[in-house]
Amino acid sequence: MAIDDLLDEHEQSERVRSWLRKNGVSIIAGVAIAIGGIAGWQWWQKEHSNSLAGANVQYQAVLKHLQDKDLEQAAKGVKALDEGKANIYADLAALQLAKAQVEAGKNDLALATLRGIKADPEFQPVIEQRIARLLLATGKYDEASKALGGASDSASLEIQGDVLMAQGKRDDARQQYEKALKTLDVAAPQRRLLETKVMDAGGTVTDAAESV
Template identity: 45%
Template structure:
């Protein structure tokens, strides 16, 4: 290519300007879209953070009400918790305070109202509710509540319910299943072994040596 064929600086500038004119709308649109996405994401992060702070503040208010013995106030504040996990934890604390105050029926009602979608929390709620139902003479309902139990504490509680119903064989099965999940050094193991012995069972050899 001859030197005369090379575009001079003016021609190059004109080509760049033409390209910018033809693509300016797309460039600006892309820039605006990018800035909108970034701004929207930051807004959402800030909004979510503010919501978490608000829920934590409401939960702290529930705790303060319980500590002050104002259970009605604590229950009222807990009803406003929109966060599923915090609402379930608040209900557990309120139910414990109600039991400590001698109001078992209120505690049962509180735990019945928990709608946790967290498996771990749901298991604790069911177990505590089942124990209260056994104490209230509704062991059959406790058994139904724990029909799908698979953790040691819930299996033990279901065994207690079946023992209360006079179902020794079924209670023995639950106690044995619970023992199989416990380490030999588990603090609750000794009591569970006593319960098993009371219904005519004994730890399997593998359990006793685990």
């Protein structure tokens, strides 16, 4: 091997050692952080999985209380779920509790249960629709309309139509039903019922299909 090659190798080795001396600490720290990140992620997954498993057990307990018509214990179970991390189980349990409360004639409690749900934004419209339907059923028409806000999805428009029909405003109700039918998928199972509501309000399915 030529002397120049040896010198180049020696020089390169020295440069590597020098670079390691300057950057070794940051490299080790980076590796440690990466390892710590992986360990943290694995810990979070385990904790999240355990949390979901625990919430599922609590949710099943709520369903059992509801099956036994023990609304008081079911309400306590919903509260316990609401204080945990797995809010989807809390939301579902609260919806089931509200349904049972309505069936038991406890509409005020059902309203309080529904209004206490802190749902994710994508789940919130379902809660608002349940509230509006309950208010409609109890004759609180103005509150029912306000509960829907400015929602323009098919279900909300249909409920608005139901509110207007209950108030005797058939023409306004028909317009809401027609808008709802316009936004509803042709294969949706609830389409036939909505078409019937359009006709009951004095419209025709053809008019609804052509309306904007």
